[in-house]
Amino acid sequence: MNIVEGVLNHNRLALAKAITAVENEYDNAVEIMTALYPHTGNAYVIGITGPPGAGKSTLTDKLAKEFRKRGKTVGIIAVDPTSPFSGGAILGDRIRMLDLSSDEGIFVRSMATRGSLGGLSQKAGDAVKLMDAFGFDIIIIETVGVGQSEVDIVKTADTTMVVVIPGMGDDIQAIKAGILEIGDLFTINKADREGTDKLNIEIEMMLELNPEHVSWRPPINRTIASKGEGIEAVVDSIEDHQKYLTESGEIVKIRKARIKNEVTAMLNDKVNRYIDKNVVSTDEFDALVEKLQARDIEPYSVVNDIVGKVLK
């Protein structure tokens, strides 16, 4: 099977194989991405993040169904953490999205974080592009808002939605740590629980303090995802945000920044690998380290020398 042609012809198996190739860094991955890149840039990307168990997958399931009602096809990438002990993972997001599998307009892919620092955002970014080339109108990425690399992924979306829930103790502290700033919209899920009003007020206060929100004020929606309540309003808010980005021209800036980030990450990655292979893993380098340890030389000129040679 030709994977590239398959993806362009809406072959689901080809899409699945293409994502695996990228994820596992198979030999044909670069070839696939190179051929498909010109066919990307059409999908609208939504990032969903929030604390563990907030209902992100349940929400994603319901949002996907609502988008389908509105005539859009939906690709979903659901990221779950790899166990640092075994390198294995249990990817459980699909449990909440089972009935999506009978709809040809939806494709769900589970992805593990797999330890590689930064590598995750690159691979998830490539998976987004593959779904984009396949032709999905909307692509949703779900990640747990804990690690930096997880947050990095959703940050690059067109619209980033932060999901919070009442009753997490000191509610706002939990979301303050890095994910509040990135929300284009907020969804208070499990609004059937006590503390919803209080949490709503707290988020509003936080948003007041944030000077960045001058032209777009992040809306706060309430949902009971498990019952499908409040979903339409969330999709309305996403569409409002999309409209705002398009009309203000912000979308062009966001996407330019995304490409810049991506290419920078690719460059860094390539250089890192090159240095790892050609410098760090050499006997010569070992010898340098020994000299450094004996204080025969100092590291500053060593680094300058090596960089001079590598970048020539």
Next chain:
Amino acid sequence: MSNIRVLVAKPGLDGHDRGAKVVARALRDAGFEVIYTGIRLTPEQIAEAALQDDVKVVALSLLSGAHNTLFPKVVELLKEKGLNDVLVIGGGVIPDADIPGLKAAGIAEVFTPGTPTSAIVDFINANVK
């Protein structure tokens, strides 16, 4: 970098999920990436999930007695979708007498109660394509 991906699923109406969870955790601890889909799946849902997640192994658990119809159905649907290289294994309360039939239908191995999970891990490592 290429972790083996395994779909652990329970077809049909059987609600016994302890065994499936034990197996899922054991596989994770052995370094596999496990897509756990829980109970009450149709064979079609299982096959489509296997396709989308491009798993190398489909692991089916059943304690209800419906294995003779449901396991082969999953194998059939996987083939229909072009997933010819997927290793399908099964487990749960399955009478010895049924095992040859299941194997003939494309279930590579069947693991019954009391199986140490290490045997499952070893089997996957030895047989995955």
